[in-house]
Amino acid sequence: xxxxxxxxxxxxxxxxxxxxxxxxxxxxxxxxxxxxxxxxxxxxxxxxxxxxxxxxxxxxxxxxxxxxxxxxxxxxxxxxxxxxxxxxxxxxxxxxxxxxxxxxxx
Numbered sequence: 001x002x003x004x005x006x007x008x009x010x011x012x013x014x015x016x017x018x019x020x021x022x023x024x025x026x027x028x029x030x031x032x033x034x035x036x037x038x039x040x041x042x043x044x045x046x047x048x049x050x051x052x053x054x055x056x057x058x059x060x061x062x063x064x065x066x067x068x069x070x071x072x073x074x075x076x077x078x079x080x081x082x083x084x085x086x087x088x089x090x091x092x093x094x095x096x097x098x099x100x101x102x103x104x105x106x
Contacts, residue, residue, distance in 0.1 A: 001041050001042075001064050001065055001106045002041070002064055002101060002102055002103060002104055002105060002106065003039040003040060003041050003064060003102055003104040003105070003106055004039065004040055004041065004060045004063045004064050004099050004100060004101055004102060005037060005038075005039055005099070005100045005102050005104075006037065006038040006039070006040060006045070006048070006056070006060065006097055006098070006099050006100075007035070007036070007037050007097065007098045007100070008032045008033060008034050008035060008036040008037075008095060008096075008097060009034065009085070009096045009097060009098050010034060010095070010096040011028045011029050011032065011033075011034055011093065011094075011095050011096075012028070012093065012094050012095070012096070013027070013028040013092070013093045014091070014092055014093070017091065017092050018092045018093070021092065022092050026092065026093070027093075028093050029049070029088075029090070029093050029095050031049045031052075032048075032049055032052070032095050039102070039104060040060050040064075041060070041061075041064040041106040042057075042060075042061055042064065044057070049088065049095075051088060051089065051090070052088035052089075052090075052095060052097070054089075055086065055087065055088045055089045056084075056086040056087075056088070056097055056099065059084040059086055059099050060099055062084075063082060063084065063099060063100070063101040064101070064106070066101075082100060082101035083098065083099065083100050083101075084098075084099040085097070085098055085099075086099060
């Protein structure tokens with residue numbers, strides 16, 4: 001099994017929904033930062049958001065086990081094999097991740 005590289009691509013914040021449904025003074029994700037990188041296989045990496053991990057771990061697991069030739073959803077999603085673009089489940093302030101298969105041993 002190899003590790004996957006997880007890169008934080010973007011942090012979004014839906015101010016309209018946050019104003020309507022969020023707590024006062026809600027901010028974009030306070031845990032992760034754009035450009036941050038993590039390496040993981042089947043375990044949540046240290047310093048990574050547990051809720052985000054629950055949303056993306058199945059892609060990390062698949063890429064860690066099958067490598068850079070993996071394509072998802074019958075080739076109609078990501079054009080480059082071995083990559084997945086995913087987000088956490090926070091509807092008010094989602095974080096977008098790039099997950100890449102690597103040759104880094106677990």
